[in-house]
Amino acid sequence: MIKKNVYKILRWGTKIKSTRLKLLGIWLLHCSHKRYIGIFFDPILACNLRCKMCYFSDPEKRKTYRGSFTQEEIIRIAESLFHRALKLQIGCGAEPTLYKELDEIIALGKRYGIPYISLTTNGNLLTKEALEKAIRAGLDELTLSVHGLTRETYEFMMTNGKFELLLRLLADIEEMKKRYPHFKLRINYTINPDNMDELKYLWTVVKEMDILQLRPIQKIGDSVYQNFNREYLYTHYDDIINPIKQECQRRNITYLIPEKENLGTLEEDKNDDRIEQATYCYVSPRGCWKDDFDFRKDTFESYARRTHLGRHLLTGLLHKATKKKVDTTRKMNYNIN
Numbered sequence: 001m002i003k004k005n006v007y008k009i010l011r012w013g014t015k016i017k018s019t020r021l022k023l024l025g026i027w028l029l030h031c032s033h034k035r036y037i038g039i040f041f042d043p044i045l046a047c048n049l050r051c052k053m054c055y056f057s058d059p060e061k062r063k064t065y066r067g068s069f070t071q072e073e074i075i076r077i078a079e080s081l082f083h084r085a086l087k088l089q090i091g092c093g094a095e096p097t098l099y100k101e102l103d104e105i106i107a108l109g110k111r112y113g114i115p116y117i118s119l120t121t122n123g124n125l126l127t128k129e130a131l132e133k134a135i136r137a138g139l140d141e142l143t144l145s146v147h148g149l150t151r152e153t154y155e156f157m158m159t160n161g162k163f164e165l166l167l168r169l170l171a172d173i174e175e176m177k178k179r180y181p182h183f184k185l186r187i188n189y190t191i192n193p194d195n196m197d198e199l200k201y202l203w204t205v206v207k208e209m210d211i212l213q214l215r216p217i218q219k220i221g222d223s224v225y226q227n228f229n230r231e232y233l234y235t236h237y238d239d240i241i242n243p244i245k246q247e248c249q250r251r252n253i254t255y256l257i258p259e260k261e262n263l264g265t266l267e268e269d270k271n272d273d274r275i276e277q278a279t280y281c282y283v284s285p286r287g288c289w290k291d292d293f294d295f296r297k298d299t300f301e302s303y304a305r306r307t308h309l310g311r312h313l314l315t316g317l318l319h320k321a322t323k324k325k326v327d328t329t330r331k332m333n334y335n336i337n
Helices: 002-015 019-031 059-064 071-084 102-111 128-137 151-157 163-179 196-205 231-235 237-251 274-279 300-307 309-318
Strands: 037-041 085-090 116-121 141-145 184-191 211-216 254-257 280-284
Touching: 002 085, 019 274, 019 309, 037 071, 071 085, 071 102, 071 280, 071 300, 085 102, 102 116, 102 128, 128 163, 151 163, 184 196, 196 237, 211 237, 231 237, 237 254, 274 280, 274 309, 300 309
Parallel strands: 037 085, 037 280, 085 116, 116 141, 141 184, 184 211, 211 254
Antiparallel strands: none
16 A cells, blocks of 8 residues: 555665666656645644744734635645645644644545645644544654753743643543554654753653654754854764664664764765655645636646646656755755665
8 A cells, every 4th residue: 555655665666776777767657647745734734833943933923914714715736736745744844733723624635535645734733632533534754843852942932832732742642642653743853952961761652653854954944043063063973963863673673763874974066856846745825836827717738738738747857957055944865765
């Protein structure tokens, strides 16, 4: 089942080094009307926290991130795009649990046959009842953002967050995993020089986990926290990160952690993003997928015909990538193990 092997697909993707070979596969999927896009969905642009490493901690940035979809708009987006989605991630740049009908989006995704649905959240608003409702609607994975493993650091990094709410949610997740064995927990931990040492408490705080991502801090907007120095991360990689990787292997936990040599390779002057352009679909009240895509009028197929999407995929396959400058958020190579 694809649902059980979504990380295996990603692992295969990292092992295939040829961008052209990947594009060939995407083009074949496109021509055969198969699923190949990942939908990253923010149904509401708001957040209950002001995490210091996030652009939502910038008051000016928050003013530009507003809006919420109506139920009718979400139904129309589903009609337009969900049938071509391999994965639906709800929550990308905002807090999705502020949207009251979250379980209806999940159920809608399953109605359109999306194999894997994930919810990314800080978890502070997620009650046990709401979590079970989401799982029963079809949620496959909860991705929990955690940026500190002691009360002091967690509440410092995740302004307005409450550590006891995190602990309560983790206990609820343990219970849910026993009742719904297919349900997975992923932890996303953004590492900086002030919270890296706390990874030694990971296994004490998080007792049940299926996927772990350790993501070194990057500059994302004008955030409150400004210590982007990776020297500490590099110096202590062997004594802090390597034991985490070894324990993940022992516990059979999938992990997404950059290798030590990749900590400084953020490709400052070029970025081959042809795969992302072909598969990444971001949907929020600020816009839907492509700039010229109107979900009220377009479907995936009508847009593909109008813009000759298949031909563009083939062109990307046949031509080399062009060099270009990238923004302040840069990609880092992760191994999926």
